[in-house]
Amino acid sequence: MSMILSIQNVVKRYQKHTAVDNVSFDVPKGSVFGLLGPNGAGKTSLIRMITTITAPDEGQIFLDGQKLNAESPNLIGYMPEERGLYKKMKVGEHLLYLAQLKGLSPANARKEIDVWLEKFEITDWWSKKVEDLSKGMQQKIQFIATVVHRPKLLILDEPFTGLDPINSNLIKDEIAALNASGISIIFSTHRMEQVEEMCDHIVLINRGKNVLQGEVKTIKNEYKQNLFQVETASELPDDFRNRFQISGEEKNKVTVRLESDSEAERLLRYLLDQKVRIQRFEELLPTFNEIFIARVGETA
Amino acid sequence: MSKLKLIFKREYLTRVRKTSFIVGTLLAPLLLLVYMLVIVGLSTYQGGEALKVAVLDEGKMIGQLPDEKGVRFQTPQGKTLEQLKQEALEGKYDGVLQVPAITNLDYKNLSLYYHSDKKLAPEAKERIESRISKKVRDFKIDSLKLERKKLEALDTKISIDPEKITPGGEDQSEFTVGIGLAIGGIMSFIMFFMMTMYGQMVMRSVMEEKTNRIVEVIMSSVKPFQLMLGKILGAGAVGLTQVLIWIVLSGAVWFIMMPFMAGSGDPAQMQEAMQQAQASGVDPEEAQGMGLKLIEELQRQNWWALAGAFVVFFLGGYFIYSSLFAAVGSAMSDDMGESQSLVLPIMLPIMLAFYLIAFAGWRNPDSGLMVFASLFPLTSPIVMPFRMAFNPPMWQVILSLVLVVGSAFFFVWLSGRIYRVGILLYGKKVTFKEIGKWLFYKS
Incomplete structure (x- = not known):
């Protein structure tokens, strides 16, 4: 180019x-x-x-x-x-x-x-x-x-x-x-x-x-932290919190930190197997605001 | 079209097309005329009504007195001082002038008494004194039985007419000097006026661009020096245009006036003018002679040399000062108050040059101080054109020209270095020390 x-x-x-x-x-x-x-x-x-x-x-x-x-x-x-x-x-x-x-x-x-x-x-x-x-x-x-x-x-x-x-x-x-x-x-x-x-x-x-x-x-x-957010219409299985690292939780919404993004498949499959009704499943990418603050903070 | 030319064109056209320029150009000479008339009027102002003075002529030496400007004499007969004083108090007179009789004709002093509750103005006092003095003189001449004609022959009017020893040299009569003063004075004044007015116009324009923030946009297309130079050239061309219009206008006025002054105008009008002149006590022959002499004198001036030098001095002085004003304008922040302290040092030499001419120059245009001021480039554009009307040595004129042109280049360069830094600097108060540092910045 x-x-x-x-x-x-x-x-x-x-x-x-x-x-x-x-x-x-x-x-x-x-x-x-x-x-x-x-x-x-x-x-x-x-x-x-x-x-x-x-x-x-x-x-x-x-x-x-x-x-x-x-x-x-x-x-x-x-x-x-x-x-x-x-x-x-x-x-x-x-x-x-x-x-x-x-x-x-x-x-x-x-x-x-x-x-x-x-x-x-x-x-x-x-x-x-x-x-x-x-x-x-x-x-x-x-x-x-x-x-x-x-x-x-x-x-x-x-x-x-x-x-x-x-x-x-x-x-x-x-x-x-x-x-x-x-x-x-x-x-x-x-x-x-x-x-x-x-x-x-x-x-x-x-x-x-x-x-x-x-x-x-x-x-x-590069700056993503392998965060995935799941929005569900039904209760999460009981051992979900033991199997995955939870980084944030709201009503019907849970954010999971994974080892790598290939883990996402495993997460999704698990949820489907447990018959959880999923409304939304997405990877959370960092906003530039966060990257900006992180980088500027590091170099200050 | 080159960028400099574009900038020049914009700077020139936006100014010339302004109504304020057109009105100003046409009105300025009128205003100047009115201003001069007001000054003349003020200096001859009489201050209210004429003073009514009753004269008590105790020695019978005065007789009738003609009315003076501002003073009206009355000589009431057969009244005592006390009666007159009473009448003055009643408002019939402003005062009573008591002239005692002279007891000895050899006495050189005579005190008059002015009885009044009102203060006698110095001017009226002088008038009365000189009038009575003449009357007493006449009285003494008559009393001593002297021959008036012979006495008059004692007064000889002396005048010095300078003549050059080298043949072909310029003859400098008093009249020539007077005309030199007038021409030199006018040229200096125009110079002073142009440099301050157009210099500050450049400064305001630079400041406007800076506070407007348009300068960064322009700077991304042209070099700072181009913008500064284009601005200076544009405003200078406006100034020259203005002077040119004035020259054409005064030329036209001169053309219309010339026939009257030379006496070859319309006979009927001439007749009228002469009668008026006679009535005002001026010998018409003499007046006509003066007119001719004036024309002759004006024609003898080397106008081409004067005009040429004037233009060079104008350009030189203008470049020096407008570039300095541009530099200062670029260094200013939005705060107008602070700007004054930066402008003052630039105005100082201009003011000094102007005062030098006003208070010392006309007494002796060739004094050492004047020679120095007419060579020093910060004052020479104002002082040299004044001296030029008195035929200074040629080498001084040439040296002065060389210095002023050289300095113009130097100051434009210097200001360019200040301008390029100042124009992009915002929100900072600037001192002269800092401006000095800018000179050495790499571009």
Whole structure:
């Protein structure tokens, strides 16, 4: 699998601390990649280097196989967490300006902007001033500005903060559509439920260091504790509690810890043999929130 | 299109298209005119009604007195001091001026008594004193039977007309100096105005981008230096546009005014103007001569050299200060109060240069301090254009130009290094010491 982005032993130091400390990871082409970490972990420092706002003190960054260069910014669409627009500018002019800064010709920019305005059904906003728009409306404009130049890599830093559920879903759908069309996406966040929902790969940064990385599925499997939950409609057999290690019990629900996941079959067969009426039987995988807390706790 | 050009275009167009720019450009000269008229008006303000003064001429030397500006003399006959005082109390007069008789014509001092409960304003006092002094002088001349014509011949008016020893040198009459002062003063003022106004415009714009948080979006497309330079160039072009409009406007006004001043205008209007001049006691010939002299003097100025130097000084000074303002703007947090302490050190040299001209420069444009200030790059953009109207030595002008252009490059570079760090730094109060450290950061 080829990589859209390759971070190799990158170090970024500031006066008193090392913000990014020898971090390496790869972002596969076409993936939705989660860049995770608590506040102050070095996510923004890392993103600023990828977007060529700053340069690494050590290490190298490759975008689509090429070392970062003057053309790189045009291949990236970046929506920072701290974002804003020129309040006094008109929506159309503003988008034209930002699109041209990304290397589009005026005619081309105009065409692309029109496509997006139509998609969001806001073509009549062209000559509205930014300051006359609501916060949610401004976010939409911001999103268009980020993707209008058809970047190969989209970097979204906490893209859903400040969005209502409707707009949030709208943007989510657009992100999915962009990803389906082949655009790779880096998704920086500390909100774990979004990671599970959207990402296929992640890297977890803590205190400037890479503490966990890989495919979401694999990581979840690695961190699973072979917990199985059984929901029953009848009483459990008397010797059930002697045969299996119980890690939690609620009304009609019992969680069992097994030696390995191949034991699951044995458990299920036993229950069937005992004529227990099973309503639900599932493996409990750890949430990313748990993995996150566990890993960050370990490395703190 | 290059990114710098795009930034420049945006910075320029968004400003020029603002109604505030159009209104400001057209109104500023008007406001300046009104401001000057108000100042002139204030300085000649008379303060209420004319003072009514009854003169008690005890020595019969004064006779009738013509009314003065702000003072009206009355000489009631056959009344005693006590009667007049009573009338003053009743409000018929503001005061009674008692002029005692002169007992000895050799006396050089004469005290008058002003009887009134109201305070006599210094200006009115001076007027009365000089008026009575003239009358007493006339009285003495008559009494001593002196010949008036011969006495007048004693007064000789002296004026110095400088002449160059080297032939072909510039003749500097008092008039030339006056015009030099006016031109130099105007140029310095425009310079001062432009540098502070447009410099701070750049600063506000930088701060706006930072507090708006748009800067991070822009930074992901362009280099910080490009953004800063584009902003400085854009705002500077707005300033030049404004000056250009003013030059065209004043050129138009000059064109309309010239026929009147040269005396070749519409004869009927000229006639009227002359009659007015006669009525106000100015010799029309002299007035016309003055007008011609003014035109001649203005035409003799080397406008191309002045304009060329002005543009270079404007650009140099503007780049120096706007880049400094941009650097300071980038270092500021959202807190406006704290920003003042960062702005002050930048404003200081500008203010000093301006005060130097206002309080010392016009007395002697070639003093050592003025020469230094006209070479030092932080003050020269304001001081040198002022001195230029007085034909300073060529080497000084050239040295000053070289220094200002060199410094402009230096300060833009310096500010760029501060700007690139400051613009991405949030929520931190910044000291000058810290800004100093930024200079040495690797990019």
